[in-house]
Amino acid sequence: MNLKDLAASLGLSQTTVSRALNGYPEVSETTRERVREAARQYGYRPDSRARSLATGKAMSIGLVLPMSATQEIVNPIFADFIAGAAETLSERGYDIMLSLVHEADQGDVYRAMLSKGRVDGLIMQAPLTGDERIALLQEIGLPFVVHGRVSDHDDAYSWLDMDNRHAFHRATDHLLDLGHRRIALLNGLETMDFAHRRRDGFLDALAARRMGADPALMTCAAMTEFYGHDETSRMLDLPEPPTAFLASSLLVGMGARRAIEARGLRMGRDVSVVVHDDGLSYLPNGTPEAPIFTATHSSVRDAGHLCAETLLTLIAEESGPIQTKLQASLTVGPSSGPPPPH
Amino acid sequence: MNLKDLAASLGLSQTTVSRALNGYPEVSETTRERVREAARQYGYRPDSRARSLATGKAMSIGLVLPMSATQEIVNPIFADFIAGAAETLSERGYDIMLSLVHEADQGDVYRAMLSKGRVDGLIMQAPLTGDERIALLQEIGLPFVVHGRVSDHDDAYSWLDMDNRHAFHRATDHLLDLGHRRIALLNGLETMDFAHRRRDGFLDALAARRMGADPALMTCAAMTEFYGHDETSRMLDLPEPPTAFLASSLLVGMGARRAIEARGLRMGRDVSVVVHDDGLSYLPNGTPEAPIFTATHSSVRDAGHLCAETLLTLIAEESGPIQTKLQASLTVGPSSGPPPPH
DNA sequence: AGTCGGGTCCAAAGCGCTTTGGGCCCGATT
């Protein structure tokens, strides 16, 4: 059942039916109601492609899942982020167009997405250091917002990012305030831009107290539980083991905990652990009243909401770049405490 | 730059240009090359909406993320599944249209998706027990494949599912063979259809040896680490604690391990744990050579691949329902062993 | 010499919608 049929069955023109359905004022209330009723009855739904072609709006936004051949891991953040974004987008009638891209031909896909008229805007995820995708998106000219930032790229573009540097600075301060002097950093993959910022925050905090970092206590890798476990184990076996660990994710922290407890030590008493908690729904940090880890916290789902919001604004208003920096909160839990007496 | 312009700039008709670009034989090789070159040069990309409107194919498939108001948790499976599906889909030139749906108005959205002509087919995720979405999809008449099954719904529809029942039967057998008699089941939410099957497999295995299950040793909840930890703790404190745990996911198993180790017990020696491993990329079960858990394993990413494959077949051939049951493999790791002597 | 047919290319008709530019009717204003 298309518009033509519907119009015919009502003895009206397509124009009138279209206007009735879309709330234009040039149609009487009685007619409008009659049209609505018929549409309901016949189960009429406008064809989105035709509508999109006519209006120029796709009513959908693009989201690219980059997939490097090397890094086979799917970003665990992804599900929650997308859920957040989808929530606000679906409220506004937008859909999400997802493409998976092998890193090599990302350029093509982004270009394709836009020119194909499929999307009105894009959300870009997980920027790498020196990511050229931003230049690409700018060249393409479609509204876009980046979840995260790219350090070396200082052009004006819209982004939304958690203040990784500050969060890790603060977490480090927390440990330093407790008296820790040997603090380990279990960072994420250094190809990810945020890992740099986190390291910088960590180093800044140390530098502010005229302390250097021990390179042996800084590692980076994909953020799995096993990575957390293995590196913690290794470091605890050092002649001068760290007294505290700063873990880049809850999962890594859980690995650290396992390594700690395997040695008969207790987290928060013998060794402190502070993690960054993305607020993933399937991996909660205990409960708000009883957290497991001392953690910097920033909900990635909220980030999804806000990214979507930002993008919609960009699409609607053609305004300048919108940049949002979110501050993580610090929740002190039982996993951190003063270092044990020597 | 649209087809008309491109054709004009070449002094050709739209027809010819379109055919040249789409590989039709009615155009000479020299012309085709000339057209290709011009298209490249001007950066021409056909508008997907127009093309879709003309061909009737959307070249995209729909994926609905159901979101119940009650269950705020995002399916952790989702990211890997979608990555798998996206891989095969993108190879074939399909995109994924994601909509988030609040459970209440799922009907509407599914209907909208199709009638709006946005998608050529649908993948349905995470079916609940007695899910009416299947009837809905059938009524709609668009090709679809379900990842999972719905027990009570015996109509013919295409699905792809891991053999949950058999996997858990086998896992239970493994524990029984080792000599365990008190086995706990840490199941997923019972609203999910697969949780039923898993429980059935578990009970079948017990029944096959003329054993009953102790209801006190069977729980279900959203599969988090904390759930695993808390329930394991609780059960270990029972007057007659279980000697083995069957956990519905790796995360739950990790929680169980933590509870076990917190009591100074060792997994595999004092208490056995078998988990189901979905092969999530960010949550590997150790390494293939050195697994952490004894686990039934079935890659959810592969399931994504296969679902996509199935759907594309369905779209292309209009064949009857395609049903695929995947068998999980059982990897014996260090987390299971004979029960300790009494 | 006439016809056939393959190779190239084109004009135009859709696909289903929105939107522009009127048209018609009728009560209200000069």
Next chain:
DNA sequence: AATCGGGCCCAAAGCGCTTTGGACCCGACT
């Protein structure tokens, strides 16, 4: 009585593509 101006509705022109149904040219076959 003539004009005006809402209110309501319509025909038709796009949006950018594919595809049908020829048209034209030429070498090859009767």
